[in-house]
Amino acid sequence: MSTLSVFMDVPLAQKLEGSLLKTYKKDDCPNKMFLAYKVCMTKKGQPWVSSVVHKIRLQIAEDPSLNYEYIPVMGMKSFIQASLELLFGKHSQVIVENRGGGVHTVGDSGAFQLGAQFLKTWRRDSQVVYIISSQKEPHGLIFQDMGFTVYEYSFWDSTQLCLDPNMLLSVAEQAPRGCVFVIGNIGNCKLTPSQWAKFMATMKSKQIFPFFDIPYQGLSTGDLEEDTRFLEYFVSQGFEFFCSQSLSKNFGIYDEGVGILVVVALNNELLLCVLSQLMNFARALWLNPPTTGARIITSILCNPALQGEWKQSLKEVAENIMMIKEKVKEKLRLLGTPGSWDHITHQNGTHSYLGLSSQQVEYLVKKKHIYVPKNGRINFTCINAYNIDYITQSINEAVLFTMDSENLQKVNDSLE
């Protein structure tokens, strides 16, 4: 057929991510393992789901009184209210003064998309975004595609092997007035009270707009309140802000798009204006958010017994993560692996840095078929009783190998 295609100028898009997983899948080695899953894994190597979720999912399916009609653009009111109380605490100023609200979004990408659209329209004079997190975040591209100038910074200091709060302070000092700070798990950074004070003073004087990312409240420390305590500092200092709150990971409902774009304003009137504008954007993006996940979560959060059960399950996950990290550190110590491995247990949450060089990571991937991202940040819940020995022995080998090759290099250099 001689017809020219409408699509003849459309090239194949570059794959943005997932190449490590693809290589892993193609690998024929029976010992291969993947340590970069996004979701929390059980001791048996399955994606974790809070036990209470199974029960409620079944209850919902059995309920003949439920209807499945379209829900409002903003989402289920009860879901948003319950999630806000979880984020801030029932007695927070934000809740009591009725100046916090939210829009149910399709996952956290949806929350960033919606927030970015709002900021693009309503903060025209400042289209600069700083993304500061423990790692490279996918929402960087969302802001970039929308025409923002994006700068990305990582808390992780690969020389000192720690999350560095000073980085945050120096970035705030050099950032232009009125820009946006998208801040990932700052709670893990362990700022001192005086660092907090300094950081907030700089943000305030420069009118920097905070946009927090809360990807898994409760999975960092195992304590829901502890994980979002820092939000209260910003509330008490009179900040207005956005927050992407995802409830996928801490309930184990990864595939249902349960995110919320949270808005905190100075008063209820301002809040309603912002929410009304966000609804117009949401209407064009997806019109009605999906309900299954929201329905499950609301049923759990609104029932004290179920909520207690869920909190207990989170605590167990967090304790298990800490135990895995302790064991990894202990095994490396017993193997006599050179270096201190305290940085492993100093980090909270499922995903933490191993503190390996890119050469060491390459050794693990190529020689040992252990798939680790280039930056060495792995999901510790991928490590379990069945694979911990192979993994720690391989890390030991990688470290020794690179030391040998460095020494060899030094010898070679001195001979030249």
Place this chain on the structure above:
Amino acid sequence: MSTLSVFMDVPLAQKLEGSLLKTYKKDDCPNKMFLAYKVCMTKKGQPWVSSVVHKIRLQIAEDPSLNYEYIPVMGMKSFIQASLELLFGKHSQVIVENRGGGVHTVGDSGAFQLGAQFLKTWRRDSQVVYIISSQKEPHGLIFQDMGFTVYEYSFWDSTQLCLDPNMLLSVAEQAPRGCVFVIGNIGNCKLTPSQWAKFMATMKSKQIFPFFDIPYQGLSTGDLEEDTRFLEYFVSQGFEFFCSQSLSKNFGIYDEGVGILVVVALNNELLLCVLSQLMNFARALWLNPPTTGARIITSILCNPALQGEWKQSLKEVAENIMMIKEKVKEKLRLLGTPGSWDHITHQNGTHSYLGLSSQQVEYLVKKKHIYVPKNGRINFTCINAYNIDYITQSINEAVLFTMDSENLQKVNDSLE
């Protein structure tokens, strides 16, 4: 507190829709009724859900082997494949030649959002969109917000009381080369073979890009194949096109965002390029589409017995719609309501025009508390054995009242 709000310049957004429903909800009259629900209603006035959906929802909740991990950006492969086969038929050229594909989107708004983003980027030289449908469509705003020049046309000819295929032909003749035609339920327009030939020849010679809207395959005629037969004409003529396929209404899963942006290209290679670009947009919009609805639908479509049961439920709905329309017409005839009401039974599907003037609609809303949109297009499944008498009597009254007032006006005019 003297702090100025970041949001001080953000006004309350205008409400775009839903005002009729709001007025209805505020109405205290016990006889009030709303005839404009988007979803198909049962004889008892509840949102319709295909009986087979309940069963599968329960089965899925009971299945311990399922995992709820993130699904790929493009969606569940099996869901997309089953939906494409439903749309085109298993033996369509598109399927056999592997040149049709799709991306799972959050509902049909998501499909238009995604399609519009693609066209914005890859058809830069022509940013004109014609939206041609039975009514004003919400996706007009999606294209408009993205900067397209949008023209909207309705198939409905309120003078002749019919859907007019000639309108389509004349719009195609005056439209500029290379523009986009978003075409709503054209299947209901009953074009003759020669009208089809003329329409497609004009589209082809002007390189107009078709973007079809299939909001509820099977609910127009009760026959799934019949409802999308026209797509095959475009395929056989070598057209490339997009199609928004929604599976919410024909399964009765309204709240789960089950849409697909379908792509038909001239060959597989071109298709893969287009899909890869769409995936990049989807990644920024919501990253992973929600799965509950997709999972239910796939289970039904991939099982011949369940698929048969579902088809039967669709047929029953379509038959019920036709029966309601026949009854409305018959009751108006018995009441001696002036005018021919054949146009009611000449239209297919849940939503059809009553063929009332704006004055008659106003009479129904204000005097009878029957909430009908201004254009008089109602959801016929909102009419049932309990309310049909009140509704038809009220229509009769409205027609007589406006005739009287018109006559009175004529008398007044002649006296002046």
